[in-house]
Amino acid sequence: MFSKRVLTVSFEIILLIFVFLLIIWPMMSLFIWSVAETWYWPSTLPQKIGFDYWKQAVGMQKSLAIGAVSIVPAFFLSLMIAVIVVVISMLIAIPAGYALAKYRIPFGAFILFLFLMPNAFPQQPIFVNLLRIFTKFGLAGTIQGVILVHILVGLVFGVWITNATFKSIPPYMEEAARSVGASKLRAFFKITLPLAAPGLLASAVFVFITSLDEFTGTFFVGLPFVNTLPMTLYSSSGYNMQFASVIAIILLIPSILFMALIQRVLKAEYVGGMG
Amino acid sequence: MPSLRLVDIVKKYGKLKAIDNLNLLVEDGELLTLLGPSGCGKTTTLRAVTGFVTPDSGEIYIGDRKISDIPPEKRGIGLVFQNYALWPHMTVFQNLAFGLQLKKLSKHQIRKKVAEGLTIVKLEELETRFPRQLSGGQQQRVALARALVLEPDILLLDEPLSNLDALLREQMRFEIAQLHKQYGITTIYVTHDQTEAMVISDRIAVLDKGKLMQLGTPSEIYSRPANKFVAGFMGTTNFIRGRVQDISGDYTVVKTDDDLILRGRGIGLKKGQEVDVAIRPENIEFLSESQASTLPEALNIFDATVVRATYVGELIDYQLNLQHSLIRAKGDVRRKRAAGETVKIHIDPDQLSVLSN
Numbered sequence: 001m002f003s004k005r006v007l008t009v010s011f012e013i014i015l016l017i018f019v020f021l022l023i024i025w026p027m028m029s030l031f032i033w034s035v036a037e038t039w040y041w042p043s044t045l046p047q048k049i050g051f052d053y054w055k056q057a058v059g060m061q062k063s064l065a066i067g068a069v070s071i072v073p074a075f076f077l078s079l080m081i082a083v084i085v086v087v088i089s090m091l092i093a094i095p096a097g098y099a100l101a102k103y104r105i106p107f108g109a110f111i112l113f114l115f116l117m118p119n120a121f122p123q124q125p126i127f128v129n130l131l132r133i134f135t136k137f138g139l140a141g142t143i144q145g146v147i148l149v150h151i152l153v154g155l156v157f158g159v160w161i162t163n164a165t166f167k168s169i170p171p172y173m174e175e176a177a178r179s180v181g182a183s184k185l186r187a188f189f190k191i192t193l194p195l196a197a198p199g200l201l202a203s204a205v206f207v208f209i210t211s212l213d214e215f216t217g218t219f220f221v222g223l224p225f226v227n228t229l230p231m232t233l234y235s236s237s238g239y240n241m242q243f244a245s246v247i248a249i250i251l252l253i254p255s256i257l258f259m260a261l262i263q264r265v266l267k268a269e270y271v272g273g274m275g
Numbered sequence: 276m277p278s279l280r281l282v283d284i285v286k287k288y289g290k291l292k293a294i295d296n297l298n299l300l301v302e303d304g305e306l307l308t309l310l311g312p313s314g315c316g317k318t319t320t321l322r323a324v325t326g327f328v329t330p331d332s333g334e335i336y337i338g339d340r341k342i343s344d345i346p347p348e349k350r351g352i353g354l355v356f357q358n359y360a361l362w363p364h365m366t367v368f369q370n371l372a373f374g375l376q377l378k379k380l381s382k383h384q385i386r387k388k389v390a391e392g393l394t395i396v397k398l399e400e401l402e403t404r405f406p407r408q409l410s411g412g413q414q415q416r417v418a419l420a421r422a423l424v425l426e427p428d429i430l431l432l433d434e435p436l437s438n439l440d441a442l443l444r445e446q447m448r449f450e451i452a453q454l455h456k457q458y459g460i461t462t463i464y465v466t467h468d469q470t471e472a473m474v475i476s477d478r479i480a481v482l483d484k485g486k487l488m489q490l491g492t493p494s495e496i497y498s499r500p501a502n503k504f505v506a507g508f509m510g511t512t513n514f515i516r517g518r519v520q521d522i523s524g525d526y527t528v529v530k531t532d533d534d535l536i537l538r539g540r541g542i543g544l545k546k547g548q549e550v551d552v553a554i555r556p557e558n559i560e561f562l563s564e565s566q567a568s569t570l571p572e573a574l575n576i577f578d579a580t581v582v583r584a585t586y587v588g589e590l591i592d593y594q595l596n597l598q599h600s601l602i603r604a605k606g607d608v609r610r611k612r613a614a615g616e617t618v619k620i621h622i623d624p625d626q627l628s629v630l631s632n
Contacts, residue, residue, distance in 0.1 A: 179352065179353065180425055181348045181377040194364050
């Protein structure tokens with residue numbers, strides 16, 4: 001018993017160290033970089049700490065001496081694109097995921113597989129070709145074009161996760177609703193949808209974060225006219241670690257918030273009763 | 276309460292006939308059980324009545340109202356599922372109220388009806404609980420109450436007790452039977468458990484491979500099985516092959532392959548026909564020497580050898596050699612017979628069924 005306990009504890013400690021090294025350490029380093037105004041080798045910590053890069057990035061200060069520009073427009077553009085992408089993707093993913101889960105659809109597995117395609121190949125060749133097509137339709141360099149690309153990339157999470165969610169809800173839940181007088185539509189909205197909510201939210205979050213962080217597609221289709229946050233991160237940060245760290249942290253914030261939200265929702269009371 | 280009538284129902288899945296031309300009348304206020312092994316078509320039949328399965332042909336009526344063409348939610352049928360199917364995101368109250376809200380009842384009426392429903396199943400205190408906070412038995416009661424508050428014309432119960440432990444199952448059987456007696460709702464009960472069917476039913480419909488094998492009261496089904504399938508399904512049965520030698524009065528005389536002469540009850544048999552004789556273990560009576568000598572020889576008395584005697588508490592389970600047939604019998608624990616012993620056994624001709632092969 002004793003040795004088993006020691007083993008478990010030491011395993012947990014090793015795991016914690018790993019988590020620390022893999023996740024917390026780089027994030028701390030990011031934070032330190034974002035407030036380092038002067039940091040020369042071989043000093044372990046920055047010689048001068050300050051929030052100049054932060055102020056510059058959020059537009060509170062406009063100094064030409066500091067290599068950072070306001071990222072406020074890029075931030076709101078990214079946010080707007082992500083919200084639109086989530087709404088459109090879920091409008092496609094919920095009916096598609098439901099239909100693929102509940103009905104016998106010819107080539108259902110193949111259709112599911114199709115959604116995976118944009119992520120199953122190296123992205124550069126796909127988007128180079130997409131640029132040609134988008135140029136033909138006048139979508140290159142437009143926000144609509146970028147939204148389309150993000151939907152293309154994000155839909156795999158949308159459809160696959162909603163599909164799995166609807167599959168996990170036993171058919172008798174809806175049948176029970178119909179036996180007490182609910183129409184098919186009402187049974188879906190009152191029973192299936194609330195039961196699926198945690199999964200649907202998780203899928204929406206994945207789509208949201210995918211859109212917020214999307215680089216390759218936006219790079220080919222959107223630049224130079226559509227400048228999202230990841231574009232700004234790559235293009236205007238250059239070798240400026242401080243500015244890059246500020247943008248990286250800002251990009252992390254929505255992800256962390258959403259993960260916390262998922263955690264809360266997935267712990268919600270009724271999920272326990274589904275198993 | 277109206278009756279439920281199934282007319283010429285056929286449902287095929289590819290080549291497989293899940294329901295093979297089924298005709299059934301569930302009388303007004305009756306509890307009829309669909310009994311059979313898994314895959315016999317009982318669940319498909321139930322789902323055809325609910326409307327979740329569309330039969331290839333045939334019609335279903337509640338009273339004079341034809342329901343086979345209308346969607347499930349308009350049929351006025353209460354349904355209790357094997358897995359209870361309580362909605363996990365709703366409290367007990369909300370589970371019961373959902374159907375009442377769809378009927379557009381006032382808040383006050385809903386409150387009253389839910390309270391009544393919970394009183395029927397003795398769960399008044401649990402309104403605010405979520406299903407996962409209830410035991411299996413309580414969940415089953417809530418499911419029952421959810422169906423009953425809507426005052427359905429017909430109540431369908433799909434193996435409602437199969438997920439409960441043995442003790443609770445036995446208790447719930449009586450409660451369901453009691454509820455049925457009290458409210459007299461026309462009910463179809465689906466199960467694969469013959470004991471459950473015997474306890475609960477007014478009549479039993481035994482199904483196999485989509486066909487109705489026999490329809491009758493529990494005692495008819497048990498003691499007068501119409502065929503080998505029903506006899507075998509309703510409990511342990513010994514079958515001995517033979518041929519009809521004579522038909523005299525109420526009894527059919529059968530000569531077995533081992534040249535034993537047996538008398539029993541048979542219907543519609545002809546001389547010379549190949550038959551199976553069905554004997555239930557509990558109908559084999561052990562005789563003492565003195566008893567044997569007082570009974571006339573012709574009345575199914577035989578010598579048998581004990582092969583094995585197993586003590587199972589309330590009785591002794593015997594395997595006997597009757598000529599070349601190995602048969603099971605049940606004996607009194609107060610007089611145990613050892614293996615190898617020769618015994619005299621008697622089978623009441625009224626308890627012996629002769630079935631066409």
